[in-house]
Each structure stands twice: as C-alpha cells, then as structure tokens.
Amino acid sequence: MIDIKRLRDDPEAVRSALARKKFSFDLDTVLELDAQRRTAIVAAEQAKSEQNAANKTMASLAKGSPEFLEKVTEMKTLSARAKELENSCRDAEEAFQKAFLSLPNLPDPSVPDGREECDNVVVSEWGKCLPAAPYRVPHWDIPWFAKAIDFGRGVKATGAGFPFYVGDMARLVRALIHLFLETARRNGYEEVLPPILVNEASATATGQLPDKEGQMYADTNEGLYLIPTAEVPVTNFYRDEILPADALPICRCAYTPCFRREAGSWGSHVRGLNRLHQFDKVELVKWTDETSSFDELERLRNDVEGILQALDLPYRVLLMCAGDIGFPHAKQYDLEVHAAGQDRWLEVSSCSNFTDFQARRAGIRYRDKDGKPRVVHTLNGSGLAIPRVLAALLENNLQPDNSVRLPKVLQDFMGQDSIQF
RNA sequence: GGAGAAGUGGCUGAGUGGUCGAAAGCAGUUCUUUGCUAAAGAACCGAUCGCCUAAAAGCGAUCCGUGGGUUCAAAUCCCACCUUCUCCGCCA
Secondary structure (H helix, E strand, C coil): CCCHHHHHHCHHHHHHHHHCCCCCCCHHHHHHHHHHHHHHHHHHHHHHHHHHHHHHHHHCCCCCCHHHHHHHHHHHHHHHHHHHHHHHHHHHHHHHHHHHHCCCCCCCCCCCCCCCHHHCEEEEEECCCCCCCCCCCCHHHCCCHHHHEEHHHHHHHCCCCCCEECCHHHHHHHHHHHHHHHHHHHCCCEEECCCCEEEHHHHHHCCCCCCCHHHCCEECCCCEEECCCCHHHHHHHHCCEEEEHHHCCEEEEEEEEEECCCCCCCCHHHCHHHCCCEEEEEEEEEEECCCCHHHHHHHHHHHHHHHHHHCCCCEEEEECCHHHCCCCCCEEEEEEEEECCCCEEEEEEEEEECCCHHHHHHCEEEECCCCCEEECEEEEEEEEEHHHHHHHHHHHCECCCCCEECCHHHHHHHCCCEECC
C-alpha cells in the first residue's frame, strides 16, 4: 500500500501518478473513508477514555459499598456506549482498509508514459540476433524435442503445461539452476531454499492478493497457495520485523519451481516452453533503505545481464511504461532474449523496485540512526526463468546436424559440449 | 493421529479480575566518575493508530500467540484455532 499521509497531503499528485497506470482506482472514496474512519476513531477513543477514568475511580472504592454500586450503574452505560462506538469504528476501519489495499503503487517519475506493450522503451541491447537459416526452427520443431521434453506424458501425469524433462535435458535444467545460483552467490546474494506453499497473509503482503488471486493454484483445505514466484516466500522472510539499520541492504537468491494457472492466456503463440503452468526459476530479492533502492535496481539488472552474457544469448532491456507495469511496481525492467528459431523476443526476467509498497503491507521496517522505525524498500528480479532461456539456447545453438552446442559455462558442468537425442 | 505442557516487551522472566504497558535482569542509548580497549553509578530505553504541532514535545486509544465470549472491568476466567516443546504411534 502507498503512504496514506502522502495521499492526504497531496491527493492530486497521487491521482495523476496513479492515472498513468492501467489499474482503476477511486481516490475520492479512499479519502472519504479515511476521514470517516478518523472521525469514528476520535469518538470511540473519547468514550473509551471516559470509561477508563471511571474504572480507575471505581478501583479505589470498597467493593459492595453504595458508592461502588452506583459506579457500576454508571460504568454499564459508559461501557455500552464505548462498545457501540468501537464497533462503528471497526467497520469504518475495515471499509477504509479494503479500499486502500486496492490502490496500486505509484509509478516512479523516471518511468515513461504509455498504455501498452509497444510504449515500453528499449534501453539497451546486447549481442546480435542470429539470422534465419533453414535448420533454425522453433524449439518444438526440433526432431527430438518431444523425447527430451515430454509434454504428452506430462498431460498423462498432470495436465497441459506440466512437461517431463528427460535425460540430458533434465541435467541441463539442473545445470542452469546451478549456474544461476552460483552466479548470484558470487554477486553477493545469500541463498535460501524457501517453502513453495504460502499462506494468505504472505500472498497479500507481496501483492498477489487480492489483485491476482485467479493466477495462483490454491489449496482451499489449508488456505495455502502454490507460489507463482519465489518472491512471495522470500520477501515474507522478514514480515512484521524491524531490521537493524546496518543490516541493509540484504540480498538473497532462491531457486524454486513456480506455479501459474495462466487462466485464459493460451494461444498459438505460447507453444512449447514459451508458457508453462510449472517452471523453474532463480529469483533475486533485495531489502534496502529508501535512499538506495533505485541504485540497487540498476545493480540488480546488471547482475541479471551478466548471466545472459555468460550464456551468450542476445538480449534487450525494456524499461516498462507506466501502463504496463504491475500493481505493486514503482519501476520495472524486462529482459528479453532473442530466440532465433521463432524470431521472437522472450521475456526471461523482470527486475522491479516496489519501493515501500510491499514492505508497508508486509510490515518490514528498519531502525534508522535515530532509532525510529522506517519502512524498507523491496526489490526483486528473475535471475533467471529457466524454460525460455532453455528455448533460446536450443534455438540459437541448434546445429545443422540437430545437435545443440552448449555455451562454455554449461560445458564444464555437463561434462560435454553438446546435447543430442 | 493420540496424550500432556506452554505461548507476556530485542532476549530471559514475574504477574492477585480493577491502581499493569505490565516487576526484575540482560542487551541497547546517553551522561557522570575513575588515566587506561574495562569497571561503577545515574537517567533513558516497545510498537501501532488518533488528536495537537511547521516539527518535536504533549495528550489519548490500542497491543501480554490469534479470534470469539463472560464481566461494569480481562494478561489474569471460558471456548475455538494457531504455534512450540515432551511422550506414544506412523512415515519420506
């Protein structure tokens, strides 16, 4: 959630900032509910204060004395009134919270205007896109693809979008996970292995709820959700905690499988590895103070770019426009690799600064030099999502003999310089 | 899954239904003193929300695992749930 004080102080600035995003919002209602809530609080606290005072005098009276009994009658009235006001106060608070929680984060001023995908700005490109050639095909058309990544048997075991990776392909996935984690470790991120089911409070804190409820697989028996990204459990590591000032910045990395229902987002363009219900990803997460989060975002992005360069995959970096960034995001870069067989850019990472939006929901703070609690800033970025990286590797490194040459960084781990089925 | 025990401030740990935000100790901050990388003494030392402020101070409300209930009044009594520990059973 955003800072309510900021909204009160300058609603028009908040209004125009939010208007740049694609989400609908109702500031006037929020402000009105805030005012109502505060009036209710004043009334309830006043009543409660009177009751407390009466209670105090009562404590000094002898039990059962006439004065005492008289006070009991008075207290009954006060108590009933206080309870009543307290209830209306709670209702007002709930109504306010519900409306307030539905406000998205403010986009940073450095984020360009725009309504859709085509308004995103390419801020850098690395490497050369490979030219078309007769033997370059989409990865799903590689003759042995169905053997190496078995979608058919995945359907049998689970359903569409849950493939089996077989033999050297399974090893290759493991090699990528290893490479990503080790690269992150060398860049100063501490590895964690988090739970992959989270509760409602965690999903709300990072902003998946209530905005994207339908995107997650849920265990309704236990009230738990399969994580759509490691961001959720990892960010919640410090939920409701106050960190010492010298702890920041904290950098963590985590490998997890990720689960997304992707309801209604299927079509001919999402064949093969382009979109799955379950996929593997290494996620990078940072907690910083409010002065350095945008610098840390650049560092994060740089760390992720390093991996793509090591894999020798041509990529570009998009600065997402205000209309295309997510609900909790203040600023977001998308990294896309070029897959030569499809001649398409595939998003493999999204690096974002959430400023204080998630941290405020999650109650993650740090103690500044004066000992005052302040809300931290949170960031995260994929480093990286495996299937699309794999798609690009297969398509870009496919040889005329249908083998796939491995980049140097993977050869050592795999103990071979190419794969072939 | 069965049987017990427990959940209090950063930590340890008192707490009789009313004067308890809550003793005490530790840690922390500031100061005093002693010439020596330390000791002693003193003061301060939780969070959230609201009112008032330019801001602070100040005032008020709330918080003793969570949510209900009893009562004029609950950390204290009752119920449910969650978590932790011990014992038994089962199991990767």
